[in-house]
Amino acid sequence: MNEPKRPESNLENGERRSFLVASAALAGSAVAPGVMLYGIAQAKPAEEAVTNKVRWGMLVDTNKCATGCTDCVTACNTENGLSGKTGPQDSQWIRKVDIKNLQTGAQHTLPMMCQHCEHPPCVDVCPTGASFKRADGIVLVDRHICIGCRYCMMACPYKARSFVHEPLTDQNPEVPRGKGCVESCTFCVQRVDRDQSPACVEACDKAGHKAMVFGDLNNPESDVAKAVKAYATTEVRGDLRLNTGVRYQGI
Amino acid sequence: MARLSSWLRLAALIGAAAVLAAPSFQAAAGADKPKLEHGKGDKCVEDTDFMRRNHMELLKHHRDETVHQGIRTTKYSLKQCVACHASEKTGSVAATKEDFCAACHSYAGVKLDCWDCHATKPMAKQPGQADAQAEVKASPLMPNPQNGGAKQ
Numbered sequence: 330m331n332e333p334k335r336p337e338s339n340l341e342n343g344e345r346r347s348f349l350v351a352s353a354a355l356a357g358s359a360v361a362p363g364v365m366l367y368g369i370a371q372a373k374p375a376e377e378a379v380t381n382k383v384r385w386g387m388l389v390d391t392n393k394c395a396t397g398c399t400d401c402v403t404a405c406n407t408e409n410g411l412s413g414k415t416g417p418q419d420s421q422w423i424r425k426v427d428i429k430n431l432q433t434g435a436q437h438t439l440p441m442m443c444q445h446c447e448h449p450p451c452v453d454v455c456p457t458g459a460s461f462k463r464a465d466g467i468v469l470v471d472r473h474i475c476i477g478c479r480y481c482m483m484a485c486p487y488k489a490r491s492f493v494h495e496p497l498t499d500q501n502p503e504v505p506r507g508k509g510c511v512e513s514c515t516f517c518v519q520r521v522d523r524d525q526s527p528a529c530v531e532a533c534d535k536a537g538h539k540a541m542v543f544g545d546l547n548n549p550e551s552d553v554a555k556a557v558k559a560y561a562t563t564e565v566r567g568d569l570r571l572n573t574g575v576r577y578q579g580i
Numbered sequence: 581m582a583r584l585s586s587w588l589r590l591a592a593l594i595g596a597a598a599v600l601a602a603p604s605f606q607a608a609a610g611a612d613k614p615k616l617e618h619g620k621g622d623k624c625v626e627d628t629d630f631m632r633r634n635h636m637e638l639l640k641h642h643r644d645e646t647v648h649q650g651i652r653t654t655k656y657s658l659k660q661c662v663a664c665h666a667s668e669k670t671g672s673v674a675a676t677k678e679d680f681c682a683a684c685h686s687y688a689g690v691k692l693d694c695w696d697c698h699a700t701k702p703m704a705k706q707p708g709q710a711d712a713q714a715e716v717k718a719s720p721l722m723p724n725p726q727n728g729g730a731k732q
Contacts, residue, residue: 375651375654376651376653377651378649378651379649379650463648464649465650471647497697499699499701500698502659502662502699502702503659503703505697505698506697507697522650
């Protein structure tokens with residue numbers, strides 16, 4: 330009857346459009362071999378949908394990551410309104426992990442969070458489609474669709490996801506969170522969409538460690554793309570061939 | 581044929597009854613409207629009548645675009661609704677029954693679960709410098725083998 334008038338677009342259209350754009354780009358590169366088409370990594374206008382020209386990624390240099398420093402964890406908690414508690418029922422989007430090679434005795438400390446896989450197991454198992462990968466590679470939970478079954482928590486090899494057990498109040502207006510949903514690191518998507526780095530990266534830089542580099546892996550001019558090209562980097566559980574967006578150097 | 585026309589007549593009768601009934605229904609509703617605080621701003625992003633009937637559609641549409649496609653326009657965003665409509669007394673859209681959202685929704689008896697997750701108050705400070713929502717302490721290192729197991 331009274332259908333609201335609104336901009337003509339829906340999810341499917343958006344997907345089709347991005348597919349068309351992608352195939353056009355492919356055709357373009359086929360026509361002119363040797364010419365590379367690079368996406369723009371700079372701030373996109375608010376009305377523009379994210380595209381797969383960009384793939385957000387992060388490189389963590391474990392040699393620079395300081396033992397005992399938890400600035401990234403604190404910054405994450407503050408940005409996203411987490412309690413900071415580490416009990417079995419508390420949300421942790423990022424945690425510091427100490428590792429030791431028993432053979433060589435080499436010790437490292439590193440931040441571990443959602444690895445934003447290209448082929449995310451959490452998305453594979455989600456029965457409702459709440460767990461999804463955005464076109465620019467950020468893996469998210471749509472809390473409007475999540476039913477809290479927690480299959481994704483089981484599927485994730487990185488223990489990256491948490492479930493909200495208790496009702497919450499006074500959330501950050503930019504980071505809605507509530508009881509009954511699974512959640513995890515979003516690469517601070519609200520900040521990324523306005524061309525800022527995630528809170529953890531900012532905190533690491535501020536502390537002077539500069540162990541985390543964030544940027545567009547598809548843009549060869551970005552710091553993170555240059556770094557992963559220049560240095561030997563590792564995916565955690567690379568054997569699973571998930572092509573993680575977060576890579577580590579020095580482990 | 582006679583049967584068809586009798587059906588038509590019945591349908592017309594029902595239609596006429598509905599048309600006649602509508603104004604009286606509105607008049608009854610107008611007698612005791614919810615009292616609500618409109619917050620700041622002269623007018624909404626659309627007509628009041630349109631918003632009254634369709635705000636939920638606009639919000640639902642916009643939420644899907646924002647979550648899945650990263651479209652962050654403010655015109656139909658819930659955050660912007662809250663920014664304008666938050667009550668001057670409580671600073672919220674749903675703290676008391678006179679606040680903007682709660683007033684109509686309690687009047688109409690329609691439960692809404694937006695505020696289970698979304699903030700009912702506008703942003704306090706600059707983005708990224710929001711107050712710590714709960715007591716945030718430095719998280720101690722997780723020395724247990726469970727976490728070490730994530731890396732092999």
